[in-house]
Amino acid sequence: MDNYYPVMLKMKGKRAVVVGGGKIAERKIKGLLEAGADILVISPKVTDKLLRLATDKTIKWEQKSFEPADIKGAFLVITAVNERAVNQSVQDSITDQQLFCRSDDQGEGNFILPSLFRQGKLTIAVSTSGASPGMAKKITAGFSSVYDDTFGEYLDFLDQCRKYIRTSIKDPDKRKRILTEILDEEFLNLSHKEREERFLGLCIERG
Ligand SMILES: C[C@@]1(CC(=O)O)C2=NC(=C\c3[nH]c(c(CCC(=O)O)c3CC(=O)O)Cc3[nH]c(c(CC(=O)O)c3CCC(=O)O)/C=C3\N/C(=C\2)[C@@H](CCC(=O)O)[C@]3(C)CC(=O)O)/[C@H]1CCC(=O)O
Ligand SMILES: NC(=O)c1ccc[n+]([C@@H]2O[C@H](COP(=O)([O-])OP(=O)(O)OC[C@H]3O[C@@H](n4cnc5c(N)ncnc54)[C@H](O)[C@@H]3O)[C@@H](O)[C@H]2O)c1
Incomplete structure (x- = not known):
């Protein structure tokens, strides 16, 4: 297998579209917010936390089902819908120039997210290349006692x-x-x- 190529992306002000507004979308949005992205959520329903973020205009939310036009011009797209067919239609609408993470099927996107530990300017990103996201999370949890x-x-x-x-x-x-x-x-x-x-x-x- 080819290794993934890890990078640190500048997301400040860049359009990131998240399709789906459930628990997984909420987790992915947390990282995008920390990076200052311009976040648009496309979803008929969102979690209470996302609703609060939309109400105070920290993120944009369009209450609707996904359509290809929703991701036009987006720098980065994450799909986290509980229906495979919807995630597939997002994938089918992606251009070669867009960064795309498909939360329900690792092999289909062109990037995956690591588990993060942050302390000030320090970021430790841990990936198991998709083998065990739970293990990635367990490894990052261990850093809090080392880097205070x-x-x-x-x-x-x-x-x-x-x-x-x-x-x-x-x-x-x-x-x-x-x-x-x-x-x-x-x-x-x-x-x-x-x-x-x-x-x-x-x-x-x-x-
Ligand atoms: C690290 C973290 C970052 C984040 O999400 O921000 C992240 N997953 C986290 C947790 C987690 N995810 C899952 C469980 C349940 C246990 C289990 O299934 O193992 C848990 C554990 C938990 O929730 O405690 C289920 C799961 N995950 C993926 C699939 C689909 C597939 O494998 O194709 C399914 C099955 C869905 C289903 O059952 O249908 C796919 C991906 N998950 C990734 C990242 C990427 C690979 C990361 C790596 O390199 O290891 C990748 C490939 C793409 C992506 O999403 O970026 C975050 C920890 C956050 C933290 O540190 O707190
Ligand atoms: N990558 C990961 O880390 C990870 C971890 C666990 C689960 N998953 C997968 O991620 C997906 C989402 O999981 P979840 O727990 O957040 O699900 P969820 O049921 O909590 O949320 C799904 C969201 O998708 C929205 N939705 C449904 N149809 C839609 C449409 N046509 N257009 C736009 N939005 C639509 C719903 O309104 C809801 O907000 C599932 O496929 C799950 O298996 C991924």
Whole structure:
């Protein structure tokens, strides 16, 4: 089997159409919302949560059965309908340029979704290539004890340091050395102030 090719998609403002408004659609929409997508749901019925999101205009909902015109111009389409024939008609309407996930039949779409763990800027995506979504979920659940809030703050610190180094230190070897040194575990357990002091010290020593 060919492996899937993992990517991190920019979805901000991009049209994502979700066909179906049940439990599975709700779960897929959660991830799309976190990525700032422009979400349109096509479904005769939606869950209470999706109804609230539609009422406060966080998502758009057209209360109707699927028709091919609904996905025209969409960047990404997910179908999660409890009737195979409807999911098939969505698939039949997809163009070669559209990203398409078919929730009831892995082999038929051109992408699948991983299970996600997020902590600040850290995202860990786990896929079993469709072998066992339940196992993917079990694996991601294990990361919460390893990467806590402190790690999220540390990653923000690394982000700031990297931006500073990229503009202030011209020598690529020095850059690389400092960027490697701030990955040392000792930094994780320092306070924000202590981290900044250690970092500036390193820049002076190595720079
Ligand atoms: C990871 C996660 C992400 C998400 O949904 O956002 C996700 N499924 C999750 C859970 C889950 N899904 C299912 C169960 C019941 C147990 C079981 O069947 O094993 C559970 C467990 C549960 O709900 O606890 C049933 C199921 N799933 C698919 C099919 C159809 C098929 O296999 O063809 C059927 C049978 C439907 C039926 O019976 O008719 C297909 C897919 N599900 C995928 C993703 C993609 C592969 C991911 C991978 O690489 O492993 C893929 C291929 C396409 C896609 O949907 O993207 C999410 C965990 C979220 C979290 O982390 O909380
Ligand atoms: N990929 C996954 O992670 C995963 C997990 C479990 C189940 N599934 C599969 O996903 C599908 C959806 O499951 P669910 O539990 O959300 O079902 P559900 O019954 O809760 O929801 C189905 C939704 O489809 C809508 N619908 C019905 N006919 C429609 C039409 N013609 N046009 C548009 N919308 C229509 C319904 O109004 C409803 O909102 C099922 O096929 C299920 O087997 C996928």
